[in-house]
Amino acid sequence: xxxxxxxxxxxxxxxxxxxxxxxxxxxxxxxxxxxxxxxxxxxxxxxxxxxxxxxxxxxxxxxxxxxxxxxxxxxxxxxxxxxxxxxxxxxxxxx
Amino acid sequence: xxxxxxxxxxxxxxxxxxxxxxxxxxxxxxxxxxxxxxxxxxxxxxxxxxxxxxxxxxxxxxxxxxxxxxxxxxxxxxxxxxxxxxxxxxxxxxxxxxxxxxxxxxxxxxxxxxxxxxxxxxxxxxxxxxxxxxxxxxxxxxxxxxxxxxxxxxxxxxxxxxxxxxxxxxxxxxxxxxxxxxxxxxxxxxxxxxxxxxxxxxxxxxxxxxxxxxxxxxxxxxxxxxxxxxxxxxxxxxxxxxxxxxxxxxxxxxxxxxxxxxxxxxxxxxxxxxxxxxxxxxxxxxxxxxxxxxxxxxxxxxxxxxxxxxxxxxxxxxxxxxxxxxxxxxxxxxxxxxxxxxxxxxxxxxxxxxxxxxxxxxxxxxxxxxxxxxxxxxxxxxxxxxxxxxxxxxxxxxxxxxxxxxxxxxxxxxxxxxxxxxxxxxxxxxxxxxxxxxxxxxxxxxxxxxxxxxxxxxxxxxxxxxxxxxxxxxxxxxxxxxxx
Numbered sequence: 001x002x003x004x005x006x007x008x009x010x011x012x013x014x015x016x017x018x019x020x021x022x023x024x025x026x027x028x029x030x031x032x033x034x035x036x037x038x039x040x041x042x043x044x045x046x047x048x049x050x051x052x053x054x055x056x057x058x059x060x061x062x063x064x065x066x067x068x069x070x071x072x073x074x075x076x077x078x079x080x081x082x083x084x085x086x087x088x089x090x091x092x093x094x095x
Numbered sequence: 096x097x098x099x100x101x102x103x104x105x106x107x108x109x110x111x112x113x114x115x116x117x118x119x120x121x122x123x124x125x126x127x128x129x130x131x132x133x134x135x136x137x138x139x140x141x142x143x144x145x146x147x148x149x150x151x152x153x154x155x156x157x158x159x160x161x162x163x164x165x166x167x168x169x170x171x172x173x174x175x176x177x178x179x180x181x182x183x184x185x186x187x188x189x190x191x192x193x194x195x196x197x198x199x200x201x202x203x204x205x206x207x208x209x210x211x212x213x214x215x216x217x218x219x220x221x222x223x224x225x226x227x228x229x230x231x232x233x234x235x236x237x238x239x240x241x242x243x244x245x246x247x248x249x250x251x252x253x254x255x256x257x258x259x260x261x262x263x264x265x266x267x268x269x270x271x272x273x274x275x276x277x278x279x280x281x282x283x284x285x286x287x288x289x290x291x292x293x294x295x296x297x298x299x300x301x302x303x304x305x306x307x308x309x310x311x312x313x314x315x316x317x318x319x320x321x322x323x324x325x326x327x328x329x330x331x332x333x334x335x336x337x338x339x340x341x342x343x344x345x346x347x348x349x350x351x352x353x354x355x356x357x358x359x360x361x362x363x364x365x366x367x368x369x370x371x372x373x374x375x376x377x378x379x380x381x382x383x384x385x386x387x388x389x390x391x392x393x394x395x396x397x398x399x400x401x402x403x404x405x406x407x408x409x410x411x412x413x414x415x416x417x418x419x420x421x422x423x424x425x426x427x428x429x430x431x432x433x434x435x436x437x438x439x440x441x442x443x444x445x446x447x448x449x450x451x452x453x454x455x456x457x458x459x460x461x462x463x464x465x466x467x468x469x470x471x472x473x474x475x476x477x478x479x480x481x482x483x484x485x486x487x488x489x490x491x492x493x494x495x496x497x498x499x500x501x502x503x504x505x506x507x508x509x510x511x512x513x514x515x516x517x518x519x520x521x522x523x524x525x526x527x528x529x530x531x532x533x534x535x536x537x538x539x540x541x542x543x544x545x546x547x548x549x550x551x552x553x554x555x556x557x558x559x560x561x562x563x564x565x566x567x568x569x570x571x572x573x574x575x576x577x578x579x
Contacts, residue, residue: 007453012146014456015433016449017441029511030454036512037401040470043477048342050472051479053303054528054553055290060332074196080426087421092432094444 002031096103098123099259100576103168103316105407106262110157110167117153117167121211123148124169125161128213128260131579136235137255139174141214142181158210165323166209171261173252174215175222176307177296178202181212185298186230187220189424189443189530199296200331201265201307202322203262208323213261216251220269220414222272222300225517228508229447236277236504239543246276246517252310253280257577263311267297269304270403271497273519274533278546281535281575283317283563284310285324286521288553289528290335293328301410302333304403304525313573314534314563318342321556335554342560350565351385356489360396363519367499373537373545374495374568377566381493384565389489398474399523400515402511405458405471406526413457418443440500450511479527486552491562494520496533496546524550532559535572544572546554 007027011018018026072085081088098120101109109115132138146169153167174179175185177195179202184190198206205212219229225237227250235250237243238258245254253276256264258340266273268286277284280577292307299305309320325339354521357378362371382388418441420426427442429435444452458467485492498519507514524531529550534548547566553558567573 006457010339010453010457010460013460015416015436015440016444016452016454017434017437018449019441022446022449026450026453029450032512033404033454034457034467037405037467037471040398040401042394043398044536045470045473045477048473048476050469051476052472054143054360054479055333055335057290057333057335062329070196075422078193078423079197080420080424089421090430090432090435 002027002034099127102313103262103311103319106168107164117150121169122148131258131260133401134152134241134443135254135258136233137216137239137251137260138214138234139184139186139217140182142212146211146213151509153209153211163208167211168262169211169213171213171216171252171264173218173249173266175218175267175298176202183310185221186218186232188231189418193424199294204324209509216255218251219248220448222248222267222269223447223451225275225514225515229445231445234504240579241515242324242503244504246279246501248272253277253282255310256282256310257406258579263309263316265307266310267305267307269300269407270525271518273308273310274521274531274548275497277533279501281544282310282312283314284533285317285321286524286531287325288530290333291339292325293331293334295328295330299414301407303410304407314560314567318346318560340557342556345557346560346564348561350381353386353562354489355381355388355393356485356492357388358391358393358492360393361494369539370495370545374547377536377547378493380456380569381566384569391485391489393485395477395481396523399478399526400519402471402474402526403522404515405467408455409458412452415452446493473524478484478523482527482529483511490558492550494548496520496548500539500543500545520548529553530556530559532563534563
């Protein structure tokens with residue numbers, strides 16, 4: 001059973017601030033969706049390999065040759081805040 | 096009615112023969128947009144001036160004899176494909192002012208082909224939804240009945256094509272987001288084989304499922320768009336190395352001897368009787384044209400929806416972690432870092448996106464990973480095996496595209512699970528990485544389109560187009576248009 005405490009924990013993991021109303025609704029709605037997914041428990045999947053990806057591709061690498069990349073001004077073009085050629089963020093460490 | 100009613104193939108022929116110019120064609124479509132867009136709301140952003148410049152360049156190419164099949168053809172792009180210099184919003188507050196500095200590979204290919212880009216079409220925020228109601232910029236309506244949804248998430252692209260506000264469009268499909276709106280709007284839509292079309296520059300929802308594909312008014316038009324965008328791209332690590340194949344070649348070959356599978360799990364008691372009747376009639380038509388129809392079974396079908404909503408949300412929660420107010424998009428000012436991120440995401444994302452991020456984060460979190468995420472990956476293997484086994488017996492599979500015709504706006508917004516069931520027939524195709532072609536096969540008693548879905552083997556697009564073309568030639572559904 002999904003509780004409001006679970007929802008608060010997951011919201012912290014997801015870096016998502018939720019209002020009280022949102023937490024309530026989320027608890028009920030996620031609970032219903034997870035309840036629906038319970039049907040998977042009826043399946044025996046012992047010995048079945050997981051499929052993360054349908055293509056038989058592994059470790060696709062390009063040749064190790066120098067190529068032009070995005071110019072710094074372009075990379076910063078959409079930054080909410082930038083200074084001295086860097087992305088600027090509010091302070092990370094307290095005190 | 097003018098040039099906007101032409102198919103892509105007809106327009107290309109007319110341009111080539113100088114019956115009209117690309118500028119005249121573009122102006123005709125733009126006039127149509129002006130007339131119907133206030134009611135349909137298919138577009139988020141219109142790029143009218145740029146489109147006319149591209150049309151002029153296309154006319155120059157036509158004159159110089161360097162034109163390609165799509166040169167001068169006015170098209171629309173779903174607003175989750177990056178367009179250099181044109182804002183790309185994903186219909187989200189998070190990216191309301193985001194202007195990419197590069198083009199998605201598909202956009203680059205359309206530009207190189209000389210196509211004219213009319214604008215960016217509306218979608219459910221970050222492609223999460225089945226009705227194009229979850230857009231931060233307002234809902235798109237169904238051109239056949241403005242009280243109904245156009246389907247989703249590529250509802251803007253489907254509605255643009257159906258309302259003659261574009262000759263064709265690109266959409267993206269993670270669980271049915273090209274095919275279900277194509278069905279709701281009475282147009283043709285292809286979800287290509289996973290890896291066949293580059294995802295470079297497509298703003299990611301669920302990377303192992305997302306695929307870009309065409310929406311158009313005929314099977315031939317869809318094949319023409321497909322030919323322009325498919326093929327290996329070194330900038331997408333999940334791009335398949337093999338040649339995409341030209342679906343126009345052999346498209347007119349007919350269906351004699353083609354084996355069509357009818358999965359019993361997709362035709363169940365309680366399904367919409369008009370959808371069932373229309374799809375069965377379409378299969379009977381293929382049989383009359385020389386195809387051989389065989390009953391098949393896809394035993395794990397009932398689990399597809401659960402698997403999808405665990406895997407797609409898990410991948411989404413990871414992909415959408417990048418929206419943290421640092422490199423691009425919205426930032427809500429806060430004096431310290433983590434609260435800034437949490438407030439930015441709270442204000443930038445709508446309710447459905449938040450719900451999916453939460454569900455995916457939960458399925459990946461410590462203690463639940465094995466029970467939900469890993470389990471879903473294993474059941475995905477079983478679902479894929481079902482198709483592998485079916486394709487030992489048949490060449491293609493026929494099903495309905497959507498369980499019902501377009502539903503009314505607002506009808507399913509309060510219950511996420513009911514909305515998710517709209518994709519019940521399309522999701523398995525993404526999980527197994529297969530191609531799926533949706534095409535119109537009937538009208539309900541309320542006058543709303545019904546869609547047939549043809550599913551192929553990996554890289555089996557040519558067989559889908561051959562069957563779709565044969566069906567289309569023998570019927571008249573593709574000639575019906577919405578009265579607006």
